[in-house]
Amino acid sequence: MSKVKLAVIADIHHYSEKLGNTGRAYELRSGSDQKCLAETGAVVDSAFSMFAESDIDAVLIVGDITNDGERASHEEILRKMQELDKKKPVYLITSTHDWCSDNHARRFAGEDVFTDVETLSGEQVRDWYASFGEKTLLSSFDTPQGFTSRSFLLGDNVRLLAINDDCNGEGGKSGYDENHLSWVYSQLEEAKAKGQYVIAMEHHLLLHNVGSLINKGQSIADNFGMASKFADKGLRLMFVGHSHMQRTTEFISENGNKITQVNVGSLCGYPAPVTYVTIEDGEAEIKVDYLRGFTYNGKEYGASFFEKHTSDVMYNLLNSAVSDKKDFHERLLAQGIRIKSFDKLYPVIKKGANILLKMRVGTAGRLINFFTFGKGIDKKSVKAIKNELLLPLVIKVFLCVFDGSKTAKDFNEETKKVVFDAGTLFERIVKKLPLKANKKAGLLKTAKQISDIAGELVYPALPDNEYCVISLK
Numbered sequence: 001m002s003k004v005k006l007a008v009i010a011d012i013h014h015y016s017e018k019l020g021n022t023g024r025a026y027e028l029r030s031g032s033d034q035k036c037l038a039e040t041g042a043v044v045d046s047a048f049s050m051f052a053e054s055d056i057d058a059v060l061i062v063g064d065i066t067n068d069g070e071r072a073s074h075e076e077i078l079r080k081m082q083e084l085d086k087k088k089p090v091y092l093i094t095s096t097h098d099w100c101s102d103n104h105a106r107r108f109a110g111e112d113v114f115t116d117v118e119t120l121s122g123e124q125v126r127d128w129y130a131s132f133g134e135k136t137l138l139s140s141f142d143t144p145q146g147f148t149s150r151s152f153l154l155g156d157n158v159r160l161l162a163i164n165d166d167c168n169g170e171g172g173k174s175g176y177d178e179n180h181l182s183w184v185y186s187q188l189e190e191a192k193a194k195g196q197y198v199i200a201m202e203h204h205l206l207l208h209n210v211g212s213l214i215n216k217g218q219s220i221a222d223n224f225g226m227a228s229k230f231a232d233k234g235l236r237l238m239f240v241g242h243s244h245m246q247r248t249t250e251f252i253s254e255n256g257n258k259i260t261q262v263n264v265g266s267l268c269g270y271p272a273p274v275t276y277v278t279i280e281d282g283e284a285e286i287k288v289d290y291l292r293g294f295t296y297n298g299k300e301y302g303a304s305f306f307e308k309h310t311s312d313v314m315y316n317l318l319n320s321a322v323s324d325k326k327d328f329h330e331r332l333l334a335q336g337i338r339i340k341s342f343d344k345l346y347p348v349i350k351k352g353a354n355i356l357l358k359m360r361v362g363t364a365g366r367l368i369n370f371f372t373f374g375k376g377i378d379k380k381s382v383k384a385i386k387n388e389l390l391l392p393l394v395i396k397v398f399l400c401v402f403d404g405s406k407t408a409k410d411f412n413e414e415t416k417k418v419v420f421d422a423g424t425l426f427e428r429i430v431k432k433l434p435l436k437a438n439k440k441a442g443l444l445k446t447a448k449q450i451s452d453i454a455g456e457l458v459y460p461a462l463p464d465n466e467y468c469v470i471s472l473k
């Protein structure tokens with residue numbers, strides 16, 4: 001039986017440096033984003049040269065290829081992909097950021113942000129990337145929105161469904177209309193008849209991985225309904241991107257059929273993941289690896305670059321809150337946060353940020369327990385880590401969102417308990433509040449969603465987010 005080994009990456013968001021890579025406006029933009037901007041070309045070069053030299057059979061790219069659909073970014077990334085394609089075939093889907101669905105393409109010069117950036121239309125995006133995988137194309141489907149889903153044969157017996165879900169769901173959401181769905185079903189049936197195993201990729205989420213509070217808006221329309229349909233029709237493995245979070249999630253339909261979603265994080269953001277999948281004898285082995293580094297402007301950067309870049313989004317904001325009012329306000333605006341009466345509130349924010357920067361876990365735990373009559377956070381656990389600074393712990397938990405809780409693997413049991421207790425505190429408080437039943441139910445729903453996130457971050461559900469084996473039968 002043949003074996004197929006693939007490297008899967010997502011959300012490159014390539015940003016052409018022609019759009020600006022210095023100056024205050026650029027620094028603010030770059031400093032507000034979990035993923036990097038100017039360095040994307042160098043990151044891609046590093047990953048692509050590694051792929052070209054490796055034993056993989058092909059590369060899969062799960063959409064959001066450019067930062068915001070800028071023509072200059074497309075021109076550069078297309079060239080890089082065409083070069084890689086000569087050595088390892090590239091299969092890809094594009095997505096909403098590739099045709100700038102939110103009209104948000106910008107360039108940066110000095111203090112100023114400009115919106116006069118040429119972008120590609122959806123049709124141009126479709127045409128520019130249409131030739132990838134052409135030699136192994138089995139079937140295609142054009143959506144009413146002007147995009148194309150395709151199926152390809154990989155090796156002897158693996159069928160890849162590269163599905164474009166842009167705006168094809170109910171109400172213009174990402175997803176699938178009836179005709180599109182019928183095409184997917186036809187591919188699954190045909191593959192079954194021919195003894196082929198099927199893997200698929202779509203850009204937006206099929207399943208909620210961290211929790212519905214974060215993932216609902218990132219998912220396709222009627223996502224669990226679609227997951228059930230796909231699972232019942234025999235699809236076992238779906239790769240998605242979009243959330244920039246690396247995490248593997250299982251779902252079982254009412255009829256008892258399982259589908260696994262591998263959400264591939266952004267290659268250009270922490271933890272710069274590359275997901276390797278080896279398909280053999282009807283099993284897919286999933287192994288997540290991380291980019292070791294890259295060279296940018298002649299300087300070497302290690303994997304720690306990505307962690308620092310993501311952590312700095314929070315650190316720099318808090319530090320500026322304490323030390324520089326103007327800088328802090330500009331950083332907030334760069335993140336799209338507008339605070340009414342900023343001038344009046346600033347002294348309070350400054351004080352709060354100052355406390356947060358210096359506070360230790362023990363002090364925070366004691367404070368919470370004082371107001372919750374000792375029931376907020378497990379006292380023994382707080383005591384065990386009382387001298388740790390609070391902020392680095394908060395940032396480590398933040399990193400867990402993106403790295404499939406890889407960071408939490410190094411937490412001791414006391415740290416996990418403290419984070420879990422803090423994350424579930426709101427729900428426990430709401431349960432005790434003397435509110436009217438309907439008001440309480442609404443509040444409880446949100447509180448429960450927050451608890452779910454806390455639970456998933458420190459005690460992630462199986463399968464393991466870095467390694468698992470999935471049956472494609």
Ligand SMILES: [Fe+2]
Nearest residue numbers: 011064097242
């Ligand atoms: Fe993205």
Ligand SMILES: [Fe+2]
Nearest residue numbers: 064095097242
């Ligand atoms: Fe996206």
